[in-house]
Amino acid sequence: MDESVIDRAVYAELRDTTGAEFVAELVDTFIEEGPGMLAELRAARAEGNAERFRRAAHSLKSNGRTFGAVKLAALAREFELNGLNTDLAQDVAGLAALEAEYARAAAALKALRNG
Amino acid sequence: MAEDSSRVLIADDNKVNRLLLSRSVELLGHRIALAENGRIALDKLRNEPCDLLLLDIEMPELDGFAVLEQLKADLKLRDVPVIVTSSIEGLDNIIRCIELGAEDYLPKPVNQVLLKARIGAILEKKRLRDQQKALVQRFATSEVAEDLLQSGFALGGKRVHASVMFSDIRGFTAMVESQGPEETIDFLNTYYTLMFDAISSHGGMVNLMIGDGLMALFGAPLPLDDCAGGAVAAALEMLELIEQFNHERSAVDKAAIRIGVGVATGDVVAGYAGTQQRATYTCIGDTVNLAARLEAHTKVAGCGILIDDATRRALGGRVPMQSLGEVPFKGKAAAVEIFSVTAGGAS
Numbered sequence: 001m002d003e004s005v006i007d008r009a010v011y012a013e014l015r016d017t018t019g020a021e022f023v024a025e026l027v028d029t030f031i032e033e034g035p036g037m038l039a040e041l042r043a044a045r046a047e048g049n050a051e052r053f054r055r056a057a058h059s060l061k062s063n064g065r066t067f068g069a070v071k072l073a074a075l076a077r078e079f080e081l082n083g084l085n086t087d088l089a090q091d092v093a094g095l096a097a098l099e100a101e102y103a104r105a106a107a108a109l110k111a112l113r114n115g
Numbered sequence: 116m117a118e119d120s121s122r123v124l125i126a127d128d129n130k131v132n133r134l135l136l137s138r139s140v141e142l143l144g145h146r147i148a149l150a151e152n153g154r155i156a157l158d159k160l161r162n163e164p165c166d167l168l169l170l171d172i173e174m175p176e177l178d179g180f181a182v183l184e185q186l187k188a189d190l191k192l193r194d195v196p197v198i199v200t201s202s203i204e205g206l207d208n209i210i211r212c213i214e215l216g217a218e219d220y221l222p223k224p225v226n227q228v229l230l231k232a233r234i235g236a237i238l239e240k241k242r243l244r245d246q247q248k249a250l251v252q253r254f255a256t257s258e259v260a261e262d263l264l265q266s267g268f269a270l271g272g273k274r275v276h277a278s279v280m281f282s283d284i285r286g287f288t289a290m291v292e293s294q295g296p297e298e299t300i301d302f303l304n305t306y307y308t309l310m311f312d313a314i315s316s317h318g319g320m321v322n323l324m325i326g327d328g329l330m331a332l333f334g335a336p337l338p339l340d341d342c343a344g345g346a347v348a349a350a351l352e353m354l355e356l357i358e359q360f361n362h363e364r365s366a367v368d369k370a371a372i373r374i375g376v377g378v379a380t381g382d383v384v385a386g387y388a389g390t391q392q393r394a395t396y397t398c399i400g401d402t403v404n405l406a407a408r409l410e411a412h413t414k415v416a417g418c419g420i421l422i423d424d425a426t427r428r429a430l431g432g433r434v435p436m437q438s439l440g441e442v443p444f445k446g447k448a449a450a451v452e453i454f455s456v457t458a459g460g461a462s
Contacts, residue, residue: 010224017227018138026138030131058173062202063131066224081204 005101005108010068027113030063031106037063038099041079045091050084060098069105072098121238122164124148126156126182127171127200132223136169136200143231153177157185160192166238170217172201172208183215194244196237200225262336262396272386272398277334278346278378278426279403280319281410282310282353285373287327303327306372309356317349318342322396330406335385335398343380343422343429347456350376350420351434373419377409380425408444409453420456427454 015023037060044053057079064073075098085091123145127133137147148165150156154177156168168186172179179199186192199212202223209220218237221229284290284306291299307324314321314331318339323330331349334342353376361371385398402425409421416439427436435457441450 014224018135018142022138026131026134029134033130055173055175058202059129062129062223065202066131066135077204 004071005069005104006112007068007070010065010070011109011112014066014068024113027067027109030067030109034060034063034102034106038095038102041098042095045084045088045095048084053084054080060102064105067105067109069101069109072101072105075101121145121166122148123167123169123234124150124156124159124165125169126150126153126174126179127169128152128174129171132171132200136225139225139227139230140169140234142227143234145234153179153182156182157192160186160195165195166241167234168195168197170197170199170201172199172203172212180211180215183212183217187216194241196241198233198237272384272388274382275335275338275385275398276342276381277332277339277383277385277398277402278342278380278429279383279398279406280314280331280333280346280350280376280378281328281407282331282350282374282376283326283328283410285375285414287372290370290372305360309360310353313352313356314349317345317352319345319349322398330403332383332385332398335383336396341429343378343426344433346378346380347420347422347426347430347434350378350456354419375410375413375418376420377406377411377413377422378420378426379403379406379409379423380429381405381423404446405444405451408446412442412444412453416453416455418455422454422456424452424454 011023014026018026037056041053041056041060044050044056057076061073061076061080064070064076075094079091079094079098085094123140125133125136125140125147126149127136128151133149133151137149140147148159148163150159152174156170157177159165160168168182170179170182177185179201183197183199186195186197193216197217199209199217199220200223201212201220203209212220219233221233290302294302306327307329310329311321317333319331319333320336321329321331331346333339333346333349339345353374357372357374364371379402381400381402383398383400383402386396387394388397388399389395405423409423413419413421418439421439422430422436430436436454437457439453439455441452443450
C-alpha cells in the first residue's frame with residue numbers, strides 16, 4: 001500500500017490506544033461524514049463564505065491528522081490557512097485535488113480497517 | 116474514588132472527533148456527555164453539573180472562545196475546568212484560550228497518555244478546590260465564602276444599609292453551672308442549629324457567636340431588599356423555634372429557656388477586620404451598638420424582641436408591635452424610642 005496516503009505509525013497508534021474494533025467504527029464514521037465535509041467546503045467556496053470555508057477545511061484537516069492521512073490533512077490545512085483564493089480557478093483545482101486525495105485516503109483506510 | 120464518578124462534557128462539532136474523545140475519556144474510566152456546539156455545551160453545563168469540559172474551538176453557532184468568555188462571566192460555571200482540544204492554527208489563538216481561563220490546551224489528535232495525565236491533574240485540583248470551598252463555608256457562612264471567592268480578601272469595609280440582630284439566652288450562666296460541659300455543648304449545638312435555620316431562611320447571616328450570644332447581619336455582605344422585614348421575621352421564627360425546643364425539653368424534665376433579640380436598622384460599615392493572616396467579617400457603626408443595647412434591654416423590659424424606630428418604619432405596620440417609649444441608652448446622646456414586637460404576627 002502507498003505509505004504516502006496514510007502514515008501507518010499514526011494509524012497503528014490510534015488502533016493500539018483505542019482498540020481495533022473502535023477504530024473500524026471510527027473509520028466508518030469518517031467515510032460517512034467525509035462527503036458531507038467536502039460538500040460543505042464546496043458550498044462555502046461557491047457562496048464565497050470565508051468563515052464557513054475555513055471551518056470546513058479545519059474539520060477535514062483535523063480528521064485527516066487523526067487517521068494519519070498526511071496529504072489530505074496538508075491540503076486541507078492550506079485551505080484553512082489561505083482562505084478563499086481571489087482566483088476561483090485555483091480553488092476549484094485545489095478542491096478537485098483534495099477530493100481525489102480524500103478518495104485515496106478513504107480507500108486506504110477501508111483496506112486497513114479490514115486488514 | 117472521586118475519579119470514578121467524574122463527568123466530562125465533550126464539545127466538538129465534528130462527529131469523528133466526538134467519537135474519538137468519548138472513547139479516550141471512557142477508557143480513562145469517566146462518564147461522558149456530548150455537545151455539538153458551544154450553545155449546547157453551555158445549556159448542558161447549566162442543567163447538569165460537569166467536572167470538566169473538553170472544548171473544541173472551531174464550532175458553529177457558538178465557538179470555543181465565546182464559550183470560555185461566557186463561562187468566565189457566569190458565577191455558577193466559572194469554576195468548571197476546561198481543556199481546549201483543538202487543531203487551531205496560530206500560537207496567538209492558543210494563548211487566547213489560556214487567557215480566557217482554559218486550564219490547558221491539547222493539540223488534536225490528542226495523545227492518550229497526555230490526556231490521561233492532564234485530566235487526572237485537573238480533576239485532582241478541582242477536588243482540592245471543592246474541599247477548600249466546603250471548608251471555607253464551614254467557618255465563614257456561604258455568603259462570606261461567596262463574597263471572598265468573588266471579590267477576594269481585602270481588609271477594610273464599605274458602607275451598606277443593613278439590619279443588625281443580637282440575640283442571647285436568658286440565665287445561660289446559671290444553666291452552664293448546673294450541668295456538665297458536654298451537655299452544654301450539646302445544648303448549644305442544637306440551639307445554634309435552630310437559630311441559624313431561622314436566620315438564614317430569612318436572608319440573614321450569623322457573623323459572630325460568643326457563648327450563647329450571636330450577632331447576625333441582614334443586608335451584608337450581600338444586599339437584601341427588605342433587610343428589616345427579614346430580621347424581624349427571623350426573630351419571630353427564633354422565638355417560635357425556642358417554644359418548640361422548650362416543649363421537647365420539658366418532656367425530659369429540663370427547664371425552659373428564653374431568649375432576647377434586639378434588631379436595629381441603618382447604615383453600617385461592613386468588611387473584613389483583623390490582620391492579613393487572620394480576619395473576620397464584621398460590621399461596625401451606631402446601628403450595631405444600638406442592636407446590642409436593645410438586646411440587653413429585653414431583660415429590663417421583660418419582652419422577647421425589641422426593635423428601633425428605623426426598623427419599625429421599614430416594617431410599615433406589617434407586624435404588630437407596641438411602643439415602650441423613649442429609653443436613654445449608654446453611648447447615645449438622646450433617648451431612643453423602642454418597640455416591642457409581639458409574637459404571632461409573623462407574615
